[in-house]
Amino acid sequence: MLKQRVITALVLLGLLIPALLAPDTRWFAALTLAFIGAAGWEWMRLNGAASGLAVASGAVLAAACAGALAAGWTQQPPSAWWLVPAVAWVVGGALSLRAGVAGWPNVPRALRGVLGLVLLWLAWLALSQARALGLNFIFSVFCLVWMADSAAYFGGRRFGRHKLAPTISPGKSREGAVSGLLGVLVMAVLWLALDGERSSLYGRLMASHGPALLVAGVLLLVAMSVVGDLFESLVKRAAGAKDSSALLPGHGGVLDRVDALLPVFPIALALAAL
Numbered sequence: 522m523l524k525q526r527v528i529t530a531l532v533l534l535g536l537l538i539p540a541l542l543a544p545d546t547r548w549f550a551a552l553t554l555a556f557i558g559a560a561g562w563e564w565m566r567l568n569g570a571a572s573g574l575a576v577a578s579g580a581v582l583a584a585a586c587a588g589a590l591a592a593g594w595t596q597q598p599p600s601a602w603w604l605v606p607a608v609a610w611v612v613g614g615a616l617s618l619r620a621g622v623a624g625w626p627n628v629p630r631a632l633r634g635v636l637g638l639v640l641l642w643l644a645w646l647a648l649s650q651a652r653a654l655g656l657n658f659i660f661s662v663f664c665l666v667w668m669a670d671s672a673a674y675f676g677g678r679r680f681g682r683h684k685l686a687p688t689i690s691p692g693k694s695r696e697g698a699v700s701g702l703l704g705v706l707v708m709a710v711l712w713l714a715l716d717g718e719r720s721s722l723y724g725r726l727m728a729s730h731g732p733a734l735l736v737a738g739v740l741l742l743v744a745m746s747v748v749g750d751l752f753e754s755l756v757k758r759a760a761g762a763k764d765s766s767a768l769l770p771g772h773g774g775v776l777d778r779v780d781a782l783l784p785v786f787p788i789a790l791a792l793a794a795l
Contacts (some may be wrong), residue, residue, distance in 0.1 A: 525771030533769070541652070541659075550586075550595045550649040557645040558583030560775040563765040564637040567756050567776075569630055582638050586645050595649035603791035606643045610784040611741075614748040617755060621688055625759040640783060647786035654720075654793065661712060661721035662742075662789045666781050668708045669701035669743045670750075676700020685747075690754045693747070702743045709739055725793055738792045745788055746781040753780035 540552040562579030570578065589595060617625065625633075651659040677697025685693040709723045719728045726735040753776055757765065764773030772778055 527771075529769050529771050541656070546649070546652045547590060547595065549652045550590050550645075553645060553648055554583055554586040554590065556775050556779075557586055557641050559768055560641050560765075560779065561638050563768070563774045563776050564641065564756075565634055567760045567762060567765060568633045568637065569760070570634060578634065578638060582641060585642050589642075589646055590649070594646060596653050597650060599650060599654070599790040599794040601791075601794050603647070603787055603794055606640075606647075606787040607791040610640075610745060610748070610788060614745065614752055614784065618686065618689070618748065618751055622755055622758045625755055643787050644779070644783045647790045648782070650790055651786055657716065657718065657720045658722055658725075658793070661723055662786060663782075664708065664712075665705050665722070665739070665742055666746050666785055668704045669746050670781060671701075672704025673697040673701035673747075676704075686751050689751050689758060693751070698743075698747055701747070702740060705739055705743050706736070709735065722789055722793065729795065734792075734795075742785050742788060742792075745784040749781040749784045752783075753777070 536552060537549075540549040543549065558579045560579075561582035562575050565575035565578045566572075620627075648659075651662055673693070674697065677692070677694040677700065680696040680700065681694030683695045684691060685695050685698055712721055712723050713719075713727060716724050719725065723735060723739075726738050753765070757763070765776035766774030768774050769778065
């Protein structure tokens with residue numbers, strides 16, 4: 522299993538890093554388009570779609586991303602309209618987690634399918650626009666999610682006593698979530714100290730609105746990274762699945778790797794547009 526994980530990770534890095542570093546940001550948008558299409562296929566399967574419909578839905582999602590890329594939407598600066606999906610994630614995520622695993626199947630299957638495809642499209646568009654804002658910006662958002670996850674893991678193992686969402690993800694603890702937040706706050710301070718251009722997410726928030734919005738923004742993004750993770754776990758539990766698929770040997774599926782990013786990037790674009 523470890524060998525599979527390492528090989529898969531190296532292959533993914535070999536694809537993603539050159540596309541991410543390419544001067545033409547459309548290469549990154551085009552590569553991630555393929556992954557999002559695969560995530561759409563996984564989503565439909567988890568929500569009970571037949572094989573043919575799941576494949577067709579993934580293809581339609583990829584085509585919608587390609588249309589946005591051709592129209593130049595990935596090169597647009599962040600605008601206030603990102604507040605709409607940001608609010609939708611906050612409200613919808615809270616309602617979904619409150620309803621729990623038993624409540625998810627009560628949502629009509631067609632609505633679940635369309636909702637997931639729209640959220641994936643928005644996440645891809647936010648990711649692409651974040652790359653257009655510069656490497657410093659997109660790396661600052663990626664690192665926020667990675668630090669939140671890593672600090673939560675180690676903090677939870679060391680201090681975890683109280684379950685965060687026992688019926689959805691028994692391994693997560695409240696202490697781990699707090700550890701993730703503290704880890705990201707420390708990282709943000711260090712990032713600001715080293716970032717002379719202030720072009721990262723943290724630099725933009727600090728330069729425009731001061732430390733209060735910086736802390737509030739970091740708190741919101743860390744919380745929503747947890748919501749994204751829990752939301753995917755909820756959907757998988759409702760479907761009786763351990764992983765979203767086996768597309769990435771040793772890692773599960775695409776959704777398993779990007780779940781925390783789905784709400785974070787749209788909200789980061791909304792904060793950048795403030």
